[in-house]
Amino acid sequence: MSIAPIIRTVQVTAEPARAFExxxxxxxxxxxxxxxxxxxxxxxxxxxxxxxxxxxxxDEDGVEAQWGKVLAWEPPGRLLLGWQLDRTFAYDxxxxxxxxxxxxPAEGGGTLVTLEHRNLERFGANAASHAEKLRxxxxxxxxxxxxxxxxx
Amino acid sequence: MAxxxxxxxxxxxxxxxxxxxIFERVAARPSSVGELAKGLPVSRPAVSxxxxxxxxxxxxxxxxxxTRRIYSIDPRGIGAMRDWLDQHWSATLDAFKAFADxxxxxxx
Numbered sequence: 001m002s003i004a005p006i007i008r009t010v011q012v013t014a015e016p017a018r019a020f021e022x023x024x025x026x027x028x029x030x031x032x033x034x035x036x037x038x039x040x041x042x043x044x045x046x047x048x049x050x051x052x053x054x055x056x057x058x059d060e061d062g063v064e065a066q067w068g069k070v071l072a073w074e075p076p077g078r079l080l081l082g083w084q085l086d087r088t089f090a091y092d093x094x095x096x097x098x099x100x101x102x103x104x105p106a107e108g109g110g111t112l113v114t115l116e117h118r119n120l121e122r123f124g125a126n127a128a129s130h131a132e133k134l135r136x137x138x139x140x141x142x143x144x145x146x147x148x149x150x151x152x
Numbered sequence: 153m154a155x156x157x158x159x160x161x162x163x164x165x166x167x168x169x170x171x172x173x174i175f176e177r178v179a180a181r182p183s184s185v186g187e188l189a190k191g192l193p194v195s196r197p198a199v200s201x202x203x204x205x206x207x208x209x210x211x212x213x214x215x216x217x218x219t220r221r222i223y224s225i226d227p228r229g230i231g232a233m234r235d236w237l238d239q240h241w242s243a244t245l246d247a248f249k250a251f252a253d254x255x256x257x258x259x260x
Contacts, residue, residue: 003231006238010245012252022252030251032243087233113248115241123233 005118012111016103017076019111023101024049024079028057037089038065047081049073055081066091071098078102087123097122170194171202178212182224 012019022030028044040059045067047055053070068091072080079101086092097119106112170192177188185203189196203223206212213226 003234006234006241008238008241008245010249012249013256014252018256019252022255023248026251030248032247113245115245117237117241120234120237 003120003123005116005120007114007116009112009114011106012113013109014111015109016105016111019113020076020079020101020103023103023113024073024075037067037085037091038063047079068096068099076103083117095122168202168205170198171205174199174202175206175211178206178223179225182222184217184220184222186220188223 014022024047027047028042031042031045033041038057038059040061040063042057043060044058045056046058047053047070049070050073051070053073054066055068055070056064056066058064066084068082068084070080071082072078074080081099081101082096083099084091084093084095084097086095097117100116100118102112102114104112104114173192174188177183185196185199188203189199192199194202203212203214206223207214207226210226210232212223214221214223216222
Protein backbone atom coordinates (compact mmCIF):
# COMPACT_ATOMS: atom_id res chain seq x y z
CA MET A 1 0.00 0.00 0.00
CA SER A 2 1.31 3.39 -0.92
CA ILE A 3 -0.10 6.77 0.02
CA ALA A 4 0.43 9.89 -2.12
CA PRO A 5 3.06 12.23 -0.69
CA ILE A 6 2.19 15.69 0.53
CA ILE A 7 3.72 18.37 -1.67
CA ARG A 8 3.59 22.07 -0.82
CA THR A 9 5.29 25.05 -2.37
CA VAL A 10 5.69 28.63 -1.19
CA GLN A 11 7.62 31.48 -2.72
CA VAL A 12 9.73 33.71 -0.50
CA THR A 13 11.59 36.90 -1.37
CA ALA A 14 14.99 35.74 -0.07
CA GLU A 15 17.42 34.06 -2.45
CA PRO A 16 17.93 30.28 -2.05
CA ALA A 17 20.97 30.29 0.24
CA ARG A 18 19.28 32.75 2.60
CA ALA A 19 15.96 30.89 2.45
CA PHE A 20 17.76 27.64 3.29
CA GLU A 21 19.51 29.34 6.20
CA UNK A 22 16.31 30.84 7.60
CA UNK A 23 14.47 27.57 7.22
CA UNK A 24 17.09 25.30 8.72
CA UNK A 25 18.85 27.43 11.30
CA UNK A 26 15.99 29.60 12.56
CA UNK A 27 13.22 27.01 12.68
CA UNK A 28 12.43 27.78 16.30
CA UNK A 29 11.74 31.41 15.38
CA UNK A 30 9.08 30.68 12.82
CA UNK A 31 7.63 27.25 13.63
CA UNK A 32 4.15 27.79 15.14
CA UNK A 33 4.30 27.81 18.94
CA UNK A 34 2.23 25.00 20.38
CA UNK A 35 2.67 23.13 17.12
CA UNK A 36 5.25 20.84 18.61
CA UNK A 37 5.40 17.64 20.63
CA UNK A 38 7.10 18.93 23.78
CA UNK A 39 5.12 19.40 26.98
CA UNK A 40 5.96 23.10 27.01
CA UNK A 41 6.24 25.53 24.11
CA UNK A 42 9.55 25.33 22.31
CA UNK A 43 12.21 28.02 22.64
CA UNK A 44 14.27 26.45 19.88
CA UNK A 45 13.94 23.91 17.11
CA UNK A 46 17.36 22.60 16.20
CA UNK A 47 18.49 20.93 12.99
CA UNK A 48 22.11 19.93 13.43
CA UNK A 49 23.84 21.06 10.22
CA UNK A 50 25.24 17.76 8.97
CA UNK A 51 24.16 14.40 7.58
CA UNK A 52 23.03 12.30 10.50
CA UNK A 53 22.44 15.38 12.69
CA UNK A 54 19.53 15.42 15.11
CA UNK A 55 16.28 17.35 14.64
CA UNK A 56 14.67 18.29 17.91
CA UNK A 57 12.94 20.98 19.95
CA UNK A 58 14.01 22.41 23.28
CA ASP A 59 11.82 24.16 25.86
CA GLU A 60 12.69 26.88 28.38
CA ASP A 61 13.79 24.27 30.93
CA GLY A 62 16.25 22.77 28.46
CA VAL A 63 14.07 19.69 27.98
CA GLU A 64 14.52 18.25 24.51
CA ALA A 65 12.00 16.36 22.42
CA GLN A 66 13.28 14.50 19.38
CA TRP A 67 11.57 14.91 16.01
CA GLY A 68 13.93 13.04 13.74
CA LYS A 69 17.25 13.41 11.95
CA VAL A 70 19.05 14.96 9.01
CA LEU A 71 19.29 12.53 6.11
CA ALA A 72 21.02 14.97 3.74
CA TRP A 73 22.32 18.46 4.51
CA GLU A 74 22.95 20.04 1.10
CA PRO A 75 22.76 23.84 1.22
CA PRO A 76 21.69 25.88 -0.59
CA GLY A 77 19.44 23.66 -2.67
CA ARG A 78 18.24 20.70 -0.65
CA LEU A 79 17.54 19.47 2.84
CA LEU A 80 16.32 15.95 3.49
CA LEU A 81 14.89 15.34 6.94
CA GLY A 82 13.69 12.15 8.58
CA TRP A 83 10.40 12.74 10.40
CA GLN A 84 10.39 10.14 13.17
CA LEU A 85 7.17 11.02 14.94
CA ASP A 86 4.64 8.29 14.49
CA ARG A 87 0.89 8.51 14.19
CA THR A 88 0.47 9.38 17.85
CA PHE A 89 3.34 11.89 17.61
CA ALA A 90 5.64 9.77 19.70
CA TYR A 91 9.30 9.74 18.65
CA ASP A 92 10.34 6.34 17.39
CA UNK A 93 13.96 5.86 16.26
CA UNK A 94 12.93 2.86 14.14
CA UNK A 95 10.30 4.87 12.27
CA UNK A 96 11.30 7.23 9.44
CA UNK A 97 9.29 9.17 6.89
CA UNK A 98 11.13 11.56 4.59
CA UNK A 99 10.54 15.31 4.44
CA UNK A 100 12.44 16.81 1.53
CA UNK A 101 12.90 20.55 1.12
CA UNK A 102 14.20 22.06 -2.09
CA UNK A 103 15.15 25.70 -2.53
CA UNK A 104 15.12 26.76 -6.17
CA PRO A 105 15.60 30.23 -7.66
CA ALA A 106 12.21 31.65 -8.62
CA GLU A 107 11.62 33.55 -11.82
CA GLY A 108 12.03 37.26 -11.17
CA GLY A 109 13.90 36.73 -7.89
CA GLY A 110 13.30 34.97 -4.63
CA THR A 111 13.03 31.28 -3.96
CA LEU A 112 10.53 28.54 -4.51
CA VAL A 113 10.50 26.40 -1.41
CA THR A 114 9.00 22.98 -2.03
CA LEU A 115 8.26 20.50 0.70
CA GLU A 116 7.53 16.84 0.07
CA HIS A 117 6.55 14.55 2.94
CA ARG A 118 6.60 10.95 1.71
CA ASN A 119 6.52 7.31 2.87
CA LEU A 120 3.23 8.11 4.58
CA GLU A 121 2.05 4.49 4.34
CA ARG A 122 4.59 3.75 7.06
CA PHE A 123 2.27 5.46 9.51
CA GLY A 124 0.04 2.44 9.09
CA ALA A 125 2.73 -0.21 9.38
CA ASN A 126 4.17 1.40 12.42
CA ALA A 127 0.87 1.69 14.24
CA ALA A 128 0.79 -2.03 14.90
CA SER A 129 4.45 -3.01 15.10
CA HIS A 130 5.57 -0.21 17.36
CA ALA A 131 2.44 0.17 19.40
CA GLU A 132 4.21 -0.85 22.57
CA LYS A 133 6.45 2.16 22.34
CA LEU A 134 3.67 4.71 22.20
CA ARG A 135 4.23 7.37 24.73
CA UNK A 136 3.08 10.96 24.46
CA UNK A 137 0.51 12.18 22.05
CA UNK A 138 0.22 15.48 20.31
CA UNK A 139 -0.66 18.01 22.98
CA UNK A 140 -2.40 20.67 21.00
CA UNK A 141 -5.15 21.16 18.52
CA UNK A 142 -5.39 22.15 14.95
CA UNK A 143 -7.13 25.39 15.89
CA UNK A 144 -3.91 26.54 17.49
CA UNK A 145 -2.27 26.37 14.10
CA UNK A 146 -5.13 28.20 12.46
CA UNK A 147 -4.99 30.90 15.12
CA UNK A 148 -1.27 31.33 14.70
CA UNK A 149 -1.38 31.35 10.93
CA UNK A 150 -4.18 33.92 10.89
CA UNK A 151 -2.31 36.18 13.29
CA UNK A 152 0.71 36.32 10.98
CA MET B 153 -14.23 18.42 2.91
CA ALA B 154 -15.76 15.71 5.04
CA UNK B 155 -12.32 14.18 5.18
CA UNK B 156 -10.79 17.37 6.47
CA UNK B 157 -13.36 17.40 9.23
CA UNK B 158 -12.36 13.85 10.10
CA UNK B 159 -8.70 14.85 10.31
CA UNK B 160 -9.51 17.63 12.72
CA UNK B 161 -11.70 15.28 14.71
CA UNK B 162 -8.93 12.68 14.87
CA UNK B 163 -6.56 15.29 16.04
CA UNK B 164 -8.96 16.79 18.55
CA UNK B 165 -9.88 13.30 19.72
CA UNK B 166 -6.29 12.68 20.73
CA UNK B 167 -6.06 16.05 22.47
CA UNK B 168 -7.72 14.64 25.59
CA UNK B 169 -5.10 12.89 27.77
CA UNK B 170 -7.40 10.10 28.98
CA UNK B 171 -8.59 9.44 25.45
CA UNK B 172 -5.00 9.36 24.22
CA UNK B 173 -4.16 6.85 26.90
CA ILE B 174 -7.09 4.68 25.84
CA PHE B 175 -6.02 4.97 22.20
CA GLU B 176 -2.48 3.96 23.12
CA ARG B 177 -3.74 0.92 24.99
CA VAL B 178 -5.94 -0.10 22.08
CA ALA B 179 -2.94 0.37 19.77
CA ALA B 180 -0.84 -1.84 22.03
CA ARG B 181 -3.45 -4.60 22.15
CA PRO B 182 -7.04 -4.97 20.95
CA SER B 183 -9.17 -4.82 24.11
CA SER B 184 -12.68 -4.80 25.51
CA VAL B 185 -14.16 -1.89 27.50
CA GLY B 186 -13.71 -3.89 30.70
CA GLU B 187 -10.04 -4.55 30.01
CA LEU B 188 -9.46 -0.90 29.21
CA ALA B 189 -11.31 0.35 32.30
CA LYS B 190 -9.13 -1.87 34.49
CA GLY B 191 -6.07 0.10 35.46
CA LEU B 192 -7.51 3.43 34.36
CA PRO B 193 -8.79 6.01 36.86
CA VAL B 194 -12.09 6.34 34.98
CA SER B 195 -15.38 4.47 35.04
CA ARG B 196 -16.48 1.99 32.40
CA PRO B 197 -19.16 4.34 31.03
CA ALA B 198 -16.47 7.03 30.71
CA VAL B 199 -14.24 4.62 28.80
CA SER B 200 -17.19 3.75 26.54
CA UNK B 201 -17.77 7.44 25.89
CA UNK B 202 -14.12 7.99 24.96
CA UNK B 203 -14.20 4.96 22.68
CA UNK B 204 -17.25 6.37 20.96
CA UNK B 205 -15.36 9.60 20.18
CA UNK B 206 -12.34 7.63 18.95
CA UNK B 207 -14.61 5.54 16.77
CA UNK B 208 -16.26 8.59 15.25
CA UNK B 209 -12.80 10.00 14.54
CA UNK B 210 -12.01 6.69 12.77
CA UNK B 211 -9.13 5.97 15.09
CA UNK B 212 -10.57 2.74 16.49
CA UNK B 213 -12.82 -0.04 15.21
CA UNK B 214 -15.09 -2.28 17.19
CA UNK B 215 -15.89 -5.91 16.48
CA UNK B 216 -18.09 -8.34 18.40
CA UNK B 217 -16.51 -11.21 20.34
CA UNK B 218 -19.30 -13.23 21.94
CA THR B 219 -21.10 -10.83 24.24
CA ARG B 220 -18.17 -8.43 24.35
CA ARG B 221 -16.97 -5.84 21.89
CA ILE B 222 -13.29 -5.68 21.09
CA TYR B 223 -11.71 -2.39 20.13
CA SER B 224 -8.71 -2.19 17.79
CA ILE B 225 -6.89 0.42 15.67
CA ASP B 226 -8.73 1.64 12.58
CA PRO B 227 -6.28 1.81 9.64
CA ARG B 228 -8.39 4.53 8.01
CA GLY B 229 -6.92 6.83 10.61
CA ILE B 230 -3.87 6.99 8.31
CA GLY B 231 -5.98 8.87 5.80
CA ALA B 232 -6.93 11.29 8.53
CA MET B 233 -3.27 11.50 9.51
CA ARG B 234 -2.33 12.40 5.96
CA ASP B 235 -4.98 15.09 5.85
CA TRP B 236 -3.80 16.44 9.14
CA LEU B 237 -0.18 16.57 7.90
CA ASP B 238 -1.33 18.25 4.72
CA GLN B 239 -2.95 21.01 6.73
CA HIS B 240 -0.02 21.10 9.14
CA TRP B 241 2.56 21.64 6.37
CA SER B 242 0.43 24.35 4.77
CA ALA B 243 0.23 26.29 8.01
CA THR B 244 3.90 25.66 8.73
CA LEU B 245 5.13 26.82 5.33
CA ASP B 246 2.87 29.86 5.52
CA ALA B 247 4.46 30.66 8.87
CA PHE B 248 7.89 30.22 7.29
CA LYS B 249 7.03 32.54 4.42
CA ALA B 250 5.72 35.22 6.80
CA PHE B 251 8.91 34.99 8.84
CA ALA B 252 11.36 34.80 5.91
CA ASP B 253 9.74 37.69 4.04
CA UNK B 254 9.64 39.71 7.26
CA UNK B 255 13.36 39.14 7.75
CA UNK B 256 14.14 40.34 4.24
CA UNK B 257 12.00 43.44 4.71
CA UNK B 258 13.75 44.50 7.92
CA UNK B 259 17.11 43.92 6.24
CA UNK B 260 16.33 46.39 3.46
